[in-house]
Amino acid sequence: MDKLLAMTVFVKIADEGSLTAAANKLGKSLPSVVRMLASLESHLQTRLFNRTTRKIALTEEGRIYLEHCRKILLDIVESELELSEEKTIPHGMITLTAPVRFGEMYVAPSVTRFLKKYPDVKINLMLLDRVVNLLDEGIDLAIRIAHLEDSSMVAKSVGLIRxxxxxxxxxxxxxxxxxxxxxxxxxxxxxxxxxxxxxxxxxxxxxxxxxxxxxxxxxxxxxxxxxxxxxxxxxxxxxxxxxxxxxxxxxxxxxxxxxxxEPEPQPINLVYPHSRLMATRVRTLVDWFSHDLHSSLHE
Missing domain, CATH: 3.40.190.290 (D-Maltodextrin-Binding Protein; domain 2)
Structure with missing residues (x-):
């Protein structure tokens, strides 16, 4: 039994007050709606509706279960909406790390400009003069100077430093x-x-x-x-x-x-894990740094 589908059918029956009306609203046959309700009641081992030939009404257990079902289905809708909006409107937390002095001089000002443009994003900027393990420490993006040795990461150069x-x-x-x-x-x-x-x-x-x-x-x-x-x-x-x-x-x-x-100039890299499903907020920040940091370094 598809529990989410069964919950959806149950809520629609309660809203419409009729099995037939619920079937029509859902675009399903009446027998299939009856079967799903019967399967749900069997799974819960309780009757959700009192039914007569003329009327269908929620039992006390049905009213309690309806409240929970509405909340579950609403949470799913809101989660899907949030993910859908995230694909177009960057928001949420980004954890970013950079070398201390470079971060103070270049990264922090660039982050400030970014947040003014994307106020729904939150950035946790960690300034550290050490190499961190992005996966172990939950880092979304690192700014590193020098050539990348870890092939499991993506490195995108934004400039060179003497x-x-x-x-x-x-x-x-x-x-x-x-x-x-x-x-x-x-x-x-x-x-x-x-x-x-x-x-x-x-x-x-x-x-x-x-x-x-x-x-x-x-x-x-x-x-x-x-x-x-x-x-x-x-x-x-x-x-x-x-x-x-x-x-x-x-x-x-x-x-x-x-x-x-003088030694060869070292690349300044944006480093992040390989992923085809990078969050829009992180991708947007990578693109931002590619232009904004690059411009700052060449002023």
Whole structure:
């Protein structure tokens, strides 16, 4: 027995007050309506209507069951309507993650503009300087810098970001020289930001050829701001994304060196699980970032 169909038939009989009228409204034969009602009563082991040749009336059990059936059927209609509207009008919660400093500078302003256009969407923005497992942590969308290693995810690039080697002028004065070649960094103090170089290996570039430099230092940190602060304080040379240090480059607190050996730019990716049934709100945000973030990065 199709319970939902049986409930629908039962409610229609109660509304019309007649088996024949209910059958006509539903476009079904009278015998089929009678059979469905009989099957429902048999399943519930109770009589839902008192029937005579002239009249049909709900029993007390029927009135109680009718109230529940109306609620169930209304919930189904509202759920289907909500899903239908979601296909055209983005709404609901999106959980999004991005690196802390990049999120503060670029993602949060873009999200603000997005929410002004789509006020029915809610966004939980998590700024983290670590790679999260999207599926395990319930993340809908991640913004990641660098090439994607997880083939189970989709990566959509929205731009490129530079990496730069920088140092405080005070440390250069202390050393008395400016390194001219990447290999010199191996013998100099370095601040190791594990968000870029988790193994303390810096990947520089010499005319298209990658150079791997093992650096050393007495400060390793997974937070970009703290690592930059250590570099400003003169603890060592640092390798950072340019947006992480540009305010201090502009103010003169840090100086970029080895420009000709600058690493290859890294892609900024929108990362999300493979799915043919991506919610409209998430798809809309992906499309938004593809244009809005891209424009912000190239201003």
């Amino acid at each position: 990496q730069v080697v920088c140092v405080s002028p005070a440390l250069l004065d202390e050393l008395g020289c400016i390194p001219q070649y990447p290999k010199e960094l191996s013998d100099l103090p370095c601040v190791c930001f594990s968000g870029i170089s988790p193994n303390s290996i810096w990947h520089l570039n010499d005319r298209g050829k990658r150079i791997d430099i093992k650096v050393d230092g007495n400060f390793i940190c997974n937070q970009a701001k703290t690592s930059v602060d250590a570099c400003i304080a003169g603890l060592g040379f640092g390798l950072f994304y340019n947006y992480q240090v540009m305010p201090w480059i502009d103010s003169g607190k840090l100086k970029i060196i080895l420009n000709q050996y």
